[in-house]
Amino acid sequence: MTKKKGFCGVIAPVLTPFGEDGSPDTERFVAHCRWLIDEGCTALAPFGTTSEGNSLGLDERMELLEALIDDGIKPDRLMPGTGACALSDAVVLTRHAVDLGCGGVLMLPPFYYKAPSEEGLMRFFADMIEGVGDERLRVYLYHIPPVAQVGFPLALIGRLIERFPNTVVGLKDSSGDWSNTAAILEAHPGFEVFPGSELFLLQGLRKGAAGCISATCNVSAAAIRGVYDNWTRPDADALQAKITALRKAVQAFPMIPTLKALLAHYRDDPGWARVRPPFVALSEAEAQEAVRTLAEGHGLRLAFAQNGRSAALAG
Amino acid sequence: MTKKKGFCGVIAPVLTPFGEDGSPDTERFVAHCRWLIDEGCTALAPFGTTSEGNSLGLDERMELLEALIDDGIKPDRLMPGTGACALSDAVVLTRHAVDLGCGGVLMLPPFYYKAPSEEGLMRFFADMIEGVGDERLRVYLYHIPPVAQVGFPLALIGRLIERFPNTVVGLKDSSGDWSNTAAILEAHPGFEVFPGSELFLLQGLRKGAAGCISATCNVSAAAIRGVYDNWTRPDADALQAKITALRKAVQAFPMIPTLKALLAHYRDDPGWARVRPPFVALSEAEAQEAVRTLAEGHGLRLAFAQNGRSAALAG
Numbered sequence: 147m148t149k150k151k152g153f154c155g156v157i158a159p160v161l162t163p164f165g166e167d168g169s170p171d172t173e174r175f176v177a178h179c180r181w182l183i184d185e186g187c188t189a190l191a192p193f194g195t196t197s198e199g200n201s202l203g204l205d206e207r208m209e210l211l212e213a214l215i216d217d218g219i220k221p222d223r224l225m226p227g228t229g230a231c232a233l234s235d236a237v238v239l240t241r242h243a244v245d246l247g248c249g250g251v252l253m254l255p256p257f258y259y260k261a262p263s264e265e266g267l268m269r270f271f272a273d274m275i276e277g278v279g280d281e282r283l284r285v286y287l288y289h290i291p292p293v294a295q296v297g298f299p300l301a302l303i304g305r306l307i308e309r310f311p312n313t314v315v316g317l318k319d320s321s322g323d324w325s326n327t328a329a330i331l332e333a334h335p336g337f338e339v340f341p342g343s344e345l346f347l348l349q350g351l352r353k354g355a356a357g358c359i360s361a362t363c364n365v366s367a368a369a370i371r372g373v374y375d376n377w378t379r380p381d382a383d384a385l386q387a388k389i390t391a392l393r394k395a396v397q398a399f400p401m402i403p404t405l406k407a408l409l410a411h412y413r414d415d416p417g418w419a420r421v422r423p424p425f426v427a428l429s430e431a432e433a434q435e436a437v438r439t440l441a442e443g444h445g446l447r448l449a450f451a452q453n454g455r456s457a458a459l460a461g
Numbered sequence: 462m463t464k465k466k467g468f469c470g471v472i473a474p475v476l477t478p479f480g481e482d483g484s485p486d487t488e489r490f491v492a493h494c495r496w497l498i499d500e501g502c503t504a505l506a507p508f509g510t511t512s513e514g515n516s517l518g519l520d521e522r523m524e525l526l527e528a529l530i531d532d533g534i535k536p537d538r539l540m541p542g543t544g545a546c547a548l549s550d551a552v553v554l555t556r557h558a559v560d561l562g563c564g565g566v567l568m569l570p571p572f573y574y575k576a577p578s579e580e581g582l583m584r585f586f587a588d589m590i591e592g593v594g595d596e597r598l599r600v601y602l603y604h605i606p607p608v609a610q611v612g613f614p615l616a617l618i619g620r621l622i623e624r625f626p627n628t629v630v631g632l633k634d635s636s637g638d639w640s641n642t643a644a645i646l647e648a649h650p651g652f653e654v655f656p657g658s659e660l661f662l663l664q665g666l667r668k669g670a671a672g673c674i675s676a677t678c679n680v681s682a683a684a685i686r687g688v689y690d691n692w693t694r695p696d697a698d699a700l701q702a703k704i705t706a707l708r709k710a711v712q713a714f715p716m717i718p719t720l721k722a723l724l725a726h727y728r729d730d731p732g733w734a735r736v737r738p739p740f741v742a743l744s745e746a747e748a749q750e751a752v753r754t755l756a757e758g759h760g761l762r763l764a765f766a767q768n769g770r771s772a773a774l775a776g
Contacts, residue, residue: 168548168588200573203549204519231546233483233737234518255739258515258572260608262739270738273483293575295610296739422548423585424570424577424611 152284152315152338153225153250154356155188156371158363159196161405162210164420170206172213174418178364178409179214181450183223186371187363190219191252193227195293195320196361196402200254201422204235208242221247225359229254229288233270237277250284252318252359257294264302271306275313283313290320290342297321300329307334318342318359328353344370345393348386351377362393364405365448392444399436400428407433408440412448467599467630467653468540468565469671470503471686473678474511476720477525479735485521487528489733493679493724494529496765498538501686502678505534506567508542510608510635511676511717515569516737519550523557536562540674544569544603548585552592565599567633567674572609579617586621590628598628605635605657612636615644622649633657633674643668659685660708663701666692677708679720680763707759714751715743722748723755727763 160182163174179190192214193199193207202210207226215221228239228251236253243251253274255267275283287306291297298306298317306314319327320342327341331353338356341347347358347370363370366389373385396404403421407428410418419427428436440446475497478489494505507529508514508522517525522541530536543554543566551568558566568589570582590598602621606612613621613632621629634642635657642656646668653671656662662673662685678685681704688700711719718736722743725733734742743751755761 195574200546201548201571203547203553206547206549231515232518232521233516234521238518256516258608259510259739260610263741266739266741269741273738293573295575423588424574424581426578426581426584 152356153189153286153340154338156186156357156363156367156374157189157191157225157340157359158182158187158367159194159227159359159361160190160192161364161402161409162192162197162199162202163406163418164422166417168420168422170202170210171417172210174415175210176213176217176219179219180217182364182367183219185367187367188357188371188374189223189225189249190214191225191227191318191359194252194288194359195290196364196405197227198402198422198425199227201425204230204239207239211243211246211248215246222249224248225250225252225286227252227254227288229257231256231258233273233277236270236274240274240283241278241280244278244280244283247282250286250315252286252288254288254290254294255296255298257296260295262296264299264305267296267298267302268305268309271314272309275310281312284316285310285314286338286340287314287317288320289317289326292320292322300326300333303330304333307337316340316356324349327355331355343393344373344389347373347389348377348382360393361401361405362396365396365408366392366446388444392440392446395440395444399432403428404436407436408446408448411437413450467671468504468601468655469653471501471672471678471682471689472504472506472540472655472674473497473502473682474509474542474674474676475505475507476679476717476724477507477512477514477517478721478733479737481732483735483737485517485525486732487525489730490525491528491532491534494534495532497678497682498534500682502682503672503686503689504538504540504564505529506540506542506633506674509567509603509674510605511679511720512542513717513737513740514542516740519545519554522554526558526561526563530561537564539563540565540567540601542567542569542603544572546571546573548588548592551585551589555589555598556593556595559593559595559598562597565601565630567601567603569603569605569609570611570613572611575610577611579614579620582611582613582617583620583624586629587624590625596627599631600625600629601653601655602629602632603635604632604641607635607637615641615648618645619648622652631655631671639664642670646670658708659688659704662688662704663692663697675708676716676720677711680711680723681707681761703759707755707761710755710759714747718743719751722751723761723763726752728765
């Protein structure tokens with residue numbers, strides 16, 4: 147693994163399990179995070195889009211984060227999502243993460259008002275960073291225009307890096323647009339850029355990306371880690387082709403309910419399939435179809451030891 | 462004024478003033494709400510889009526609402542915005558409003574995830590209503606696709622009314638699409654529909670709308686109320702033409718910063734101009750241009766008595 151100051155490698159935006167009453171299930175959450183690390187995730191990004199992070203209340207996010215750290219997961223491997231529409235909420239969540247020693251935070255722009263000015267977004271981040279007022283803070287910008295609609299144009303990224311060079315240190319690019327990722331990498335060498343999908347992992351690494359932060363790491367971290375660890379070897383393209391094919395097969399299904407259905411199936415734990423509205427869980431038939439398609443077509447099978455951790459490492 | 466069970470008339474989505482430190486300014490807020498009622502607003506909708514409602518934290522919204530009621534504003538005239546991306550937050554805000562006796566709540570759909578299924582939105586509202594679990598709850602759906610992106614299709618409105626006939630009682634239509642407003646009015650007689658702009662006030666009233674909920678009520682409630690009170694009179698079209706012209710002139714400027722600049726100018730209180738990022742206040746020159754254009758072209762001048770209330774009524 148390349149030595150870097152900040153984050154690098156294969157980062158999972160962790161799925162959030164819910165209990166029967168709809169509240170976050172801390173026990174299942176911690177076990178899943180442990181398993182992801184055993185499977186090869188170099189770090190975890192709870193409360194992202196895949197985590198239904200914006201469907202969680204502030205207290206819920208903070209309690210889950212504390213549970214991970216109480217369980218012994220090192221906070222420098224955690225990059226929680228702390229973005230919010232309200233500056234005051236973003237400050238509360240970010241300060242909490244910094245106080246717990248988290249290695250960084252993944253921050254959405256305020257996403258309610260559309261087409262904000264560059265200056266308005268600049269002020270939001272400046273006020274947030276100054277409001278937290280802690281030199282330990284490391285911000286990773288979360289660029290996901292297909293969902294948030296509001297994103298980080300290249301000029302804004304440049305202004306943020308220039309004004310806060312020791313704080314604004316990276317970006318997750320979930321635009322799905324490789325030319326955008328490439329433009330950021332070219333403009334800002336050393337900036338820690340993570341494509342938001344393993345589809346761009348190998349070409350990203352070849353251009354200086356730090357790794358990837360991808361929803362599918364929740365079910366296929368080991369294979370994605372294989373590309374990360376071997377990207378300079380001759381068979382790297384063949385490894386990438388396999389994770390590309392699997393990713394495309396997964397994303398043909400509704401992403402979040404499908405990932406949860408896979409965990410429910412392989413853990414033999416139907417409760418894992420629960421989602422918060424506005425999502426709807428897959429039907430039994432849809433879940434079976436997803437399991438079968440991904441197992442038969444791509445060999446996707448998840449294995450868990452009795453303690454819920456990785457069978458491979460625990461065995 | 463037509464007698465109706467719920468809300469009707471001219472409702473202001475109240476602007477939220479901020480202090481020097483960026484926190485909501487309760488004193489200015491209460492004084493503004495008092496003035497709006499004196500000017501002719503039949504009710505107030507704090508924490509809407511114009512209020513920068515989603516730029517406020519949960520505690521901030523709840524404290525401002527309590528301050529209004531503590532000051533003696535009748536809660537049955539209040540329709541606070543209680544929507545949130547997280548169901549748990551929506552339940553907390555809504556229960557708080559119901560416990561305070563608010564006449565209704567104006568609820569956005571969860572707006573982070575785009576293109577949610579009808580079933581997913583149905584479940585969000587069902588879980589919210591059942592989570593609050595109070596028969597006093599009256600929900601007004603907040604349809605504002607230009608901003609929230611997620612809206613209420615006609616079929617979903619029908620399902621919500623059918624399942625919760627005593628709870629889901631109305632809708633604010635800020636689509637800007639009169640044909641949508643007309644379709645809702647035709648499909649659901651008795652449902653309290655408020656166009657989100659006074660541009661559609663007169664044609665709305667003629668088709669059974671309950672009034673309007675409009676940003677510009679923050680500066681021109683009296684004229685809008687004039688149309689509401691006189692809509693069956695022969696000069697109604699001439700009155701409507703005046704408020705239409707003013708509205709079009711206001712919306713040629715950036716709406717929220719401009720409304721705040723107008724209040725700052727006429728109250729001689731520069732602090733009123735403050736906005737939260739991602740908004741940016743008008744420059745001095747832009748503010749002067751807005752004041753001049755609206756005063757010279759449309760006779761817009763705001764008058765306040767020394768106590769901050771309506772000069773006309775206080776004098």
